[in-house]
Amino acid sequence: MNDRSPLRLAMLGVLVLGLFVSLFARLWYLQVAEEQRDAAQQVAQENLFRTVYTSAPRGRVLDRNDNVLIDNRLVNEVVVDKFSLNESLPRESDRREFAIKLAREISSAGRLIKAVDIESALRDPRYGPFDVVPIVKDVPERFSILIGEREDDFPGVEVRKTNVRFYPYGQRASHLLGYVGAINAPTYEQVRESVKLYQPTDEIGITGVEASFEDILRGTPQVEVIEVDAAGDRIAVISAAEAVPGNDVRLTLDINLQALVEQEL
Numbered sequence: 001m002n003d004r005s006p007l008r009l010a011m012l013g014v015l016v017l018g019l020f021v022s023l024f025a026r027l028w029y030l031q032v033a034e035e036q037r038d039a040a041q042q043v044a045q046e047n048l049f050r051t052v053y054t055s056a057p058r059g060r061v062l063d064r065n066d067n068v069l070i071d072n073r074l075v076n077e078v079v080v081d082k083f084s085l086n087e088s089l090p091r092e093s094d095r096r097e098f099a100i101k102l103a104r105e106i107s108s109a110g111r112l113i114k115a116v117d118i119e120s121a122l123r124d125p126r127y128g129p130f131d132v133v134p135i136v137k138d139v140p141e142r143f144s145i146l147i148g149e150r151e152d153d154f155p156g157v158e159v160r161k162t163n164v165r166f167y168p169y170g171q172r173a174s175h176l177l178g179y180v181g182a183i184n185a186p187t188y189e190q191v192r193e194s195v196k197l198y199q200p201t202d203e204i205g206i207t208g209v210e211a212s213f214e215d216i217l218r219g220t221p222q223v224e225v226i227e228v229d230a231a232g233d234r235i236a237v238i239s240a241a242e243a244v245p246g247n248d249v250r251l252t253l254d255i256n257l258q259a260l261v262e263q264e265l
Contacts, residue, residue, distance in 0.1 A: 049238060050130055050226050053199050056219025057163045059246035061177060061209055063255040070177055070210070073166040075138040078106060078147075080122060081156040083130045084233070088155035095122070102135075102154060109143040111136055126200040134201065137164055165210075173258050178208020197221050209249065219246035 061070035080102075089095045096119065103115040113136050127133050144159040151157075165180055183191075183204045191198045196218050198204070204218075205211035222243035227235040 048227060050228055052132075052224045052226055053197065054222040054224070054243060055162070055202065056221050056243035057245045058165070058180070058219060059217040059248045061213075061217070062248060062250045063253045064251065065254065065256075066250070067255050068168055069173065069251070069253075069255060071166045071168060072163040074161055075164050076141065076144055076159050077137045077162040078102075078135040078139055078143070079132045079158050079160060080118075080135055081132050081158065082122065082127060083156070085122070085156035086129065095119075098154070102157065105146060105154075106136060106139060106143065109140050109146070111139045111143075131201075132158075134162075137162060169255060169259075172262065173253065173255065174208075176208055176253065176258075178210040178212075179206055180204060180210050181206045195220070197223065209251065213249045216249055217246045220244040 057072045060068055060072070063069055085095065085098070089098055096115075099115040099118040099122070103113050103118055106113050118135055121133050121135055124133070139159065147154055147157055147159055167174070167177070180203045183198065183200065183202050185200075187204060188198060188200050191204070196215070197220060199221070205214040210217065220243065223241045225238040225240075227238055229235055
């Protein structure tokens with residue numbers, strides 16, 4: 001009897017220790033689970049409202065006789081809502097397959113693009129997890145119809161209207177007129193506090209008239225605060241400020257005279 005007492009005590013000690021370990025593990029799990037739940041609720045609350053910026057048309061550039069040298073052209077642009085995409089396809093392998101399918105359909109519609117370009121755009125650090133990422137511009141209308149018919153195959157994909165710059169006289173006076181391009185990080189830091197509400201994904205005048213008259217040509221974007229559900233779908237518009245188009249610029253240049261000069265050179 002006495003010989004078995006130490007064994008019983010040891011077994012009892014192991015049992016008590018096991019109970020304490022189990023209780024501690026359970027308490028730790030409940031604490032971590034509660035913290036994760038609170039964090040998830042906080043994120044959900046923070047992401048209940050989203051601010052959406054829609055660029056305004058830039059102003060036109062005219063010569064002294066009101067000939068339009070730079071104009072805007074409305075085109076279809078393919079964009080991807082990152083939040084909706086990641087909610088529908090949380091695995092990276094699925095998103096890679098998505099990029100392959102999307103590239104195939106866009107290319108079949110006549111606008112060549114590679115899957116790697118789509119993946120690169122979706123990984124671009126300029127875009128946050130709740131941003132809409134532009135993929136390619138100037139796709140034909142039939143692609144818009146296809147996306148409308150196959151929404152489940154392409155989660156987060158939308159086709160929207162956007163303006164691109166159009167030069168009616170082609171390369172004529174191009175060195176004077178300049179061009180617009182993607183805003184880079186240093187330039188964005190300089191203009192981010194502007195009343196023109198620049199976004200990291202905007203275009204800006206790079207050279208020539210487009211750059212020199214940037215403050216005049218650039219409009220103010222439309223700003224919407226929208227309520228979204230857990231899938232990122234729009235529920236309601238909370239507030240909206242309409243876009244203000246940019247102003248036109250009239251130059252002293254005579255484009256017809258410029259054509260004669262260029263022909264002589």
